[in-house]
Amino acid sequence: MIDDIEKPSLRADLGTAIVGAIEEVLGPVKADLHAPVFAGNEWAYLKDCLDSTFVSSVGTYVDRFERELATFTGSAHAVAVVNGTAALHVALLLAGVERGDEVLVPALTFAATANAVSYCGAVPHFVDSSDDTLGVDPEALDSWLSFKTEQVRGLCVNRDTGRVIRAVVPMHTFGHPCDMGGLLRVARKHSLQIVEDAAESLGSYYHGRHTGTFGLIGTLSFNGNKTLTTGGGGAILTNDEQLARRAKFITTTAKRPHKWEYVHDEVGFNYRLPNLNAALGCAQLEQLPGFLKAKRALHEKYRQVFARLDGVELVHEPENCTSNYWLQALKLKEVDLQLRDSILEQTNAAGYMSRPVWKLMHGLQQFEACPRAPLDVAEKLEKTLINIPSGAGLV
Amino acid sequence: MIDDIEKPSLRADLGTAIVGAIEEVLGPVKADLHAPVFAGNEWAYLKDCLDSTFVSSVGTYVDRFERELATFTGSAHAVAVVNGTAALHVALLLAGVERGDEVLVPALTFAATANAVSYCGAVPHFVDSSDDTLGVDPEALDSWLSFKTEQVRGLCVNRDTGRVIRAVVPMHTFGHPCDMGGLLRVARKHSLQIVEDAAESLGSYYHGRHTGTFGLIGTLSFNGNKTLTTGGGGAILTNDEQLARRAKFITTTAKRPHKWEYVHDEVGFNYRLPNLNAALGCAQLEQLPGFLKAKRALHEKYRQVFARLDGVELVHEPENCTSNYWLQALKLKEVDLQLRDSILEQTNAAGYMSRPVWKLMHGLQQFEACPRAPLDVAEKLEKTLINIPSGAGLV
Numbered sequence: 001m002i003d004d005i006e007k008p009s010l011r012a013d014l015g016t017a018i019v020g021a022i023e024e025v026l027g028p029v030k031a032d033l034h035a036p037v038f039a040g041n042e043w044a045y046l047k048d049c050l051d052s053t054f055v056s057s058v059g060t061y062v063d064r065f066e067r068e069l070a071t072f073t074g075s076a077h078a079v080a081v082v083n084g085t086a087a088l089h090v091a092l093l094l095a096g097v098e099r100g101d102e103v104l105v106p107a108l109t110f111a112a113t114a115n116a117v118s119y120c121g122a123v124p125h126f127v128d129s130s131d132d133t134l135g136v137d138p139e140a141l142d143s144w145l146s147f148k149t150e151q152v153r154g155l156c157v158n159r160d161t162g163r164v165i166r167a168v169v170p171m172h173t174f175g176h177p178c179d180m181g182g183l184l185r186v187a188r189k190h191s192l193q194i195v196e197d198a199a200e201s202l203g204s205y206y207h208g209r210h211t212g213t214f215g216l217i218g219t220l221s222f223n224g225n226k227t228l229t230t231g232g233g234g235a236i237l238t239n240d241e242q243l244a245r246r247a248k249f250i251t252t253t254a255k256r257p258h259k260w261e262y263v264h265d266e267v268g269f270n271y272r273l274p275n276l277n278a279a280l281g282c283a284q285l286e287q288l289p290g291f292l293k294a295k296r297a298l299h300e301k302y303r304q305v306f307a308r309l310d311g312v313e314l315v316h317e318p319e320n321c322t323s324n325y326w327l328q329a330l331k332l333k334e335v336d337l338q339l340r341d342s343i344l345e346q347t348n349a350a351g352y353m354s355r356p357v358w359k360l361m362h363g364l365q366q367f368e369a370c371p372r373a374p375l376d377v378a379e380k381l382e383k384t385l386i387n388i389p390s391g392a393g394l395v
Numbered sequence: 396m397i398d399d400i401e402k403p404s405l406r407a408d409l410g411t412a413i414v415g416a417i418e419e420v421l422g423p424v425k426a427d428l429h430a431p432v433f434a435g436n437e438w439a440y441l442k443d444c445l446d447s448t449f450v451s452s453v454g455t456y457v458d459r460f461e462r463e464l465a466t467f468t469g470s471a472h473a474v475a476v477v478n479g480t481a482a483l484h485v486a487l488l489l490a491g492v493e494r495g496d497e498v499l500v501p502a503l504t505f506a507a508t509a510n511a512v513s514y515c516g517a518v519p520h521f522v523d524s525s526d527d528t529l530g531v532d533p534e535a536l537d538s539w540l541s542f543k544t545e546q547v548r549g550l551c552v553n554r555d556t557g558r559v560i561r562a563v564v565p566m567h568t569f570g571h572p573c574d575m576g577g578l579l580r581v582a583r584k585h586s587l588q589i590v591e592d593a594a595e596s597l598g599s600y601y602h603g604r605h606t607g608t609f610g611l612i613g614t615l616s617f618n619g620n621k622t623l624t625t626g627g628g629g630a631i632l633t634n635d636e637q638l639a640r641r642a643k644f645i646t647t648t649a650k651r652p653h654k655w656e657y658v659h660d661e662v663g664f665n666y667r668l669p670n671l672n673a674a675l676g677c678a679q680l681e682q683l684p685g686f687l688k689a690k691r692a693l694h695e696k697y698r699q700v701f702a703r704l705d706g707v708e709l710v711h712e713p714e715n716c717t718s719n720y721w722l723q724a725l726k727l728k729e730v731d732l733q734l735r736d737s738i739l740e741q742t743n744a745a746g747y748m749s750r751p752v753w754k755l756m757h758g759l760q761q762f763e764a765c766p767r768a769p770l771d772v773a774e775k776l777e778k779t780l781i782n783i784p785s786g787a788g789l790v
Binding site: 035036037038042043046047050053054055056057058082083084085086110111112115118119121223224225229230231232253254255259260261262263264265266267268269270272273274275276277280344348354355356358359364365366 | 624
């Protein structure tokens with residue numbers, strides 16, 4: 001009974017307490033969710049790019065950016081492309097996704113993950129997340145596939161739809177690595193390719209290995225709100241040399257090298273990253289270790305202040321993982337949409353930008369008829385997660 | 396008999412004469428086919444963009460670039476996108492092109508035109524060009540459609556394949572406007588939408604009206620080799636307000652406006668032009684009148700020197716048209732591939748970059764099974780056209 005009486009006031013107070021906690025960390029400023037920081041050679045490299053006149057599809061910054069991305073991530077190859085969605089589209093094609101296939105995608109993700117599956121003419125099949133990692137839950141996935149699919153000539157076939165399930169796309173939510181060990185086992189068991197959506201996780205490691213380098217192929221994004229930005233941009237990571245060459249080829253209109261002839265021998269894409277954007281990327285990449293350090297320091301500060309609050313916890317990196325803490329996230333201990341929305345109202349009104357996680361994919365009109373596993377965890381996360389200001393410039 | 400004896404030496408001499416003519420215009424320099432010129436506010440606007448931190452998907456330069464493009468072209472609306480291929484893809488979708496349709500595309504074009512049709516799941520159907528405009532020949536098109544198609548419930552249906560032919564995509568080759576008057580008549584007669592590929596023709600006018608504004612929808616490209624560059628970029632032009640709104644919506648991931656929710660209600664695309672690239676575009680657009688003047692002056696200089704040569708002519712703008720002279724083109728008077736290739740060798744060896752026109756679309760492996768009209772003119776043009784240095788910085 002006492003609980004019931006106290007709850008309303010507890011709820012009203014939580015928003016105020018959260019605003020106070022953020023203010024203790026950030027001070028009385030306005031803060032975006034993730035503003036980029038340009039404090040290095042951005043200026044010099046952009047000017048160099050203009051002076052060279054090589055701003056477009058060919059140029060030394062593209063090559064350099066690819067080389068340095070490969071070195072940073074420990075991937076044998078990196079291919080720069082125009083954005084993370086384009087990277088996913090091509091990665092799925094290279095993983096063999098065909099029209100009429102299904103691809104396993106977390107319900108808890110940004111629409112680009114599922115859209116890229118649609119671009120291939122394939123159908124997203126939504127699966128649940130783990131409460132620990134916020135990413136695809138390997139155990140739930142294994143149970144679901146064991147129940148719903150059968151192996152037919154080495155392929156995973158959905159018993160209900162008769163379609164081949166070609167791949168699974170783990171997405172490292174807010175930069176927190178999925179349980180890649182578990183996912184590799186499940187993928188092997190059910191004959192699935194892994195295409196990692198590491199759009200949010202540049203600088204995040206699972207057991208010391210960079211996200212995006214576990215599957216056949218992985219993808220990065222350098223959108224303006226990401227840990228590192230090129231304005232718009234993305235990359236494909238792979239350890240397979242032949243796949244890397246194919247990725248470069250079909251993202252550059254599939255043009256065969258020739259002194260002057262324009263010969264293309266398949267339908268290619270104009271997915272090249274312009275040299276201008278790569279120049280920005282090179283300057284940003286130099287600062288990435290500093291950005292990661294700052295974002296981790298911000299997390300520690302938030303941790304201290306939020307440890308004092310009841311009813312909410314700060315999402316921490318999974319065990320044996322290093323997160324880039326792309327987006328800091330609060331998780332409400334109870335499902336209470338009114339509470340969530342009042343916290344969103346209060347924080348935004350105070351000048352601290354906040355937002356809930358994306359609407360789950362199966363809740364979007366264009367995907368509501370797609371196959372899906374039970375999504376209990378994702379549905380709870382959807383109602384309890386709140387992102388708060390996370391930029392590297394905030395500490 | 397005398398002709399036959401003289402020909403070999405005439406041929407050997409023509410390459411030398413062409414190199415001499417180009418040298419007379421350009422001087423003893425190395426010249427690319429089309430190097431961009433950054434002589435305005437590029438630097439200032441890029442810096443402003445960095446200083447504002449709005450380099451990505453939102454920013455004032457995108458809005459300004461769209462407004463100024465609309466003003467320049469006289470189009471009611473312009474929507475900036477990530478490149479010309481993306482613009483074409485979306486334009487075709489908005490014109491109602493569906494999986495299994497056919498779309499009429501000139502055989503003489505860059506692969507992007509036909510690729511964009513493939514992205515929609517439709518099939519390119521190749522048609523011939525006019526020797527005067529280098530673009531789709533309305534009369535040949537009318538004859539071909541009258542012979543090959545029938546009207547079924549107000550739709551143009553290919554009698555051989557049974558597929559609906561939804562649209563025609565006139566492309567303004569090298570900046571020379573197609574015969575839009577003729578094409579509008581043929582399109583109306585055969586119930587076709589017109590989607591104009593004006594990738595090469597920013598600053599080109601047919602009867603005083605800007606190319607790209609005649610059809611339902613038109614597209615521009617700002618690749619590094621174009622008259623104006625944004626590094627990589629493109630735009631969709633339309634006079635239809637509802638189409639413009641749809642274009643903006645589906646090129647920005649089809650996200651519905653909301654204070655914080657991420658709701659998408661259809662499969663959208665990440666085809667936004669980054670603000671960084673739009674900033675470059677704004678600076679370039681200020682210089683466009685000067686670029687066009689310089690390119691026209693270059694054409695006049697070439698005209699004088701090439702008027703003296705036999706065996707070759709300089710392609711001139713069609714009657715009642717103003718061409719931007721994006722790429723200057725020589726046309727050999729006779730089909731002689733050996734001669735063409737030796738001219739290409741000689742000009743490139745002299746430091747004057749030259750190239751033949753693109754390989755015709757039906758000659759590319761991925762399109763060789765597509766339907767096609769007789770392509771006699773395009774096949775002759777393929778063997779006789781040579782582009783020579785054309786940048787605005789050359790005069």
